[in-house]
Amino acid sequence: MTTKAFVIGHPINHSRSPLIHGTWIAHHGLDASYEAIDVPPDQLPAFFERLRRGEFAGGNVTIPHKQDVFALCDSVDPLATSIGAVNTLVVENGRISGSNTDYLGFLGNLDAEAPGWSDRLDTAIVLGAGGAARAILVALQSRNVGSIVLLNRTRDTAEKLAAEMPGSISVAPLDSFNDVAPLAQLVVNTSSIGMHGSRFENLDLSKLPKGALVTDIVYTPLQTPLLQDAQVQGLKIVDGLGMLLHQAVPGFKAWFGVRPEVDKALRAKIEGTLGH
Numbered sequence: 001m002t003t004k005a006f007v008i009g010h011p012i013n014h015s016r017s018p019l020i021h022g023t024w025i026a027h028h029g030l031d032a033s034y035e036a037i038d039v040p041p042d043q044l045p046a047f048f049e050r051l052r053r054g055e056f057a058g059g060n061v062t063i064p065h066k067q068d069v070f071a072l073c074d075s076v077d078p079l080a081t082s083i084g085a086v087n088t089l090v091v092e093n094g095r096i097s098g099s100n101t102d103y104l105g106f107l108g109n110l111d112a113e114a115p116g117w118s119d120r121l122d123t124a125i126v127l128g129a130g131g132a133a134r135a136i137l138v139a140l141q142s143r144n145v146g147s148i149v150l151l152n153r154t155r156d157t158a159e160k161l162a163a164e165m166p167g168s169i170s171v172a173p174l175d176s177f178n179d180v181a182p183l184a185q186l187v188v189n190t191s192s193i194g195m196h197g198s199r200f201e202n203l204d205l206s207k208l209p210k211g212a213l214v215t216d217i218v219y220t221p222l223q224t225p226l227l228q229d230a231q232v233q234g235l236k237i238v239d240g241l242g243m244l245l246h247q248a249v250p251g252f253k254a255w256f257g258v259r260p261e262v263d264k265a266l267r268a269k270i271e272g273t274l275g276h
């Protein structure tokens with residue numbers, strides 16, 4: 001019998017998940033399917049009833065449902081609770097468990113592209129304090145980063161986020177980047193600056209230590225102005241597309257029983273869809 005998985009959202013036609021999972025299903029020759037299903041918010045409970053009847057092995061959840069599914073799941077992984085969002089569902093014997101794989105995507109991307117990046121990592125700067133920042137903070141804390149400095153345009157938002165997260169996170173305004181930079185071995189942009197080529201003002205990347213790594217989770221464009229500037233400074237850079245690809249790995253493994261590879265061919269295929 002065909003093993004079925006899905007991504008639900010509203011709208012859903014923008015999702016690249018069917019292409020990612022479809023590529024892996026074909027590569028492994030599985031009797032499996034992965035489909036995008038448009039589920040308006042008022043139909044989410046009915047969709048969960050359908051799930052409990054066993055039609056699907058599980059699936060992904062995207063905007064606007066990532067918070068609303070908490071109340072509908074039978075269990076939610078504690079890290080997804082810290083992150084405040086569920087993006088992956090697994091159905092077993094009519095029970096639905098929710099987790100969040102974004103933090104694993106972030107870690108998997110850096111582990112693949114910058115091996116050893118978290119060894120002896122004392123200070124990391126995180127730019128932005130929106131929804132995506134939560135997964136990045138959880139990821140960094142899971143690698144025992146000594147000190148995390150959260151810089152955001154709206155300081156109150158960052159203070160609130162830092163207070164909600166476990167562990168100690170210091171907060172400062174964006175314009176203190178140049179003061180903190182000399183201590184930082186890692187800079188992660190989680191803000192939406194960089195999308196469509198937008199640029200941070202007054203970040204002096206030359207203040208970072210020579211071996212620092214700069215990574216951006218924004219992947220449209222792939223080379224954000226931040227990454228371009230870091231490259232000009234001779235710093236190591238990692239773009240955000242790999243996070244999207246690696247976050248898909250744990251779900252695929254759970255539903256279909258095979259751990260898929262994030263390889264160059266998959267990356268090239270998804271890269272070809274950016275900007276479309």
Ligand code: NAP
Nearest residue numbers: 128129130131132153154157190191192217218240243244
């Ligand atoms: P969000 O919740 O809307 O948060 C946006 C953040 O950007 C906030 O910290 C906001 O600061 C800051 N910001 C926006 N415009 C700004 C400006 N002009 N100047 C300074 N700061 C600004 O968004 P999100 O869900 O966290 O997503 C952020 C980005 O991450 C998006 O581009 C998204 O596509 C990307 N993302 C990538 C992946 C991946 O797999 N690679 C996964 C998730 C998200 P304020 O608090 O001051 O408003």
